[in-house]
Amino acid sequence: MKKYLIHKTLLTSILLLVSVTLTYNIAKAHAKEPIRVLMVGGGESHDFDTWYRGADVITLEKNGFAQVIYTDDVTQIMDHLPNIDVLFLSNNQPIKDQATRQAIFEFTKAGKGLVLAHAALWYNWSDWPEYNKELVSGGSRGHDPYGAFTVNIVKKHPVVKGVDKSFELKDELYYQEVDQAGPGLDVLATANNKETGKSFPSVFVVKNPDTRIVGIALGHDGEAHNIENYKKLVRNAVKWAASK
Numbered sequence: 001m002k003k004y005l006i007h008k009t010l011l012t013s014i015l016l017l018v019s020v021t022l023t024y025n026i027a028k029a030h031a032k033e034p035i036r037v038l039m040v041g042g043g044e045s046h047d048f049d050t051w052y053r054g055a056d057v058i059t060l061e062k063n064g065f066a067q068v069i070y071t072d073d074v075t076q077i078m079d080h081l082p083n084i085d086v087l088f089l090s091n092n093q094p095i096k097d098q099a100t101r102q103a104i105f106e107f108t109k110a111g112k113g114l115v116l117a118h119a120a121l122w123y124n125w126s127d128w129p130e131y132n133k134e135l136v137s138g139g140s141r142g143h144d145p146y147g148a149f150t151v152n153i154v155k156k157h158p159v160v161k162g163v164d165k166s167f168e169l170k171d172e173l174y175y176q177e178v179d180q181a182g183p184g185l186d187v188l189a190t191a192n193n194k195e196t197g198k199s200f201p202s203v204f205v206v207k208n209p210d211t212r213i214v215g216i217a218l219g220h221d222g223e224a225h226n227i228e229n230y231k232k233l234v235r236n237a238v239k240w241a242a243s244k
């Protein structure tokens with residue numbers, strides 16, 4: 001009888017342990033891991049520390065949505081690439097190292113996502129035309145003087161989900177050109193030059209055959225980074241870029 005009791009207690013303990021382990025594993029599987037982001041900034045004409053290292057990192061890390069490493073040292077990019085889901089480039093400084101350039105292309109060829117923000121959409125690097133052609137499918141060479149303009153959502157897409165159909169902000173209206181020799185763009189939001197009426201892409205995805213790339217031309221300063229529509233765009237962009 002005693003032996004039977006010991007067996008029964010042992011069996012109950014084992015069942016309890018199995019049940020606790022199963023519950024833990026199921027909960028673990030359902031808990032969303034934060035998206036691992038490397039954000040690269042630095043360079044002239046912008047307060048990267050306040051608006052990218054500061055505001056955008058807070059926007060992305062809210063509620064455990066993402067885990068962001070920020071750097072303005074482009075020589076650090078390569079070391080981080082193996083451990084991140086999304087590369088977020090906002091830098092207004094060149095990436096000169098050939099190995100780093102190649103590693104960024106290998107990252108995208110492996111299907112890892114890219115978010116290219118504001119200054120990173122510029123035609124900045126005359127000796128790296130592949131960057132603009134393949135990853136941006138174009139670029140900007142000029143912009144309206146800083147001021148108020150309206151952004152209009154022109155297409156349904158996860159990147160613009162929950163964003164107001166039309167919103168105003170103060171920013172630089174980039175003259176984003178599309179390079180027809182590149183993979184092309186799916187334009188999601190546009191803004192019109194007030195004088196000429198010409199429409200330019202403000203938010204787009206690049207039809208890169210290997211991976212998901214989002215371009216956000218907005219973001220010169222706090223008049224963009226602090227508004228809800230911009231915050232939604234940044235979070236949506238990272239989420240979509242991280243999706244497989």
Ligand SMILES: [Zn+2]
Pocket residue numbers: 045046118119172219220
């Ligand atoms: Zn700017």
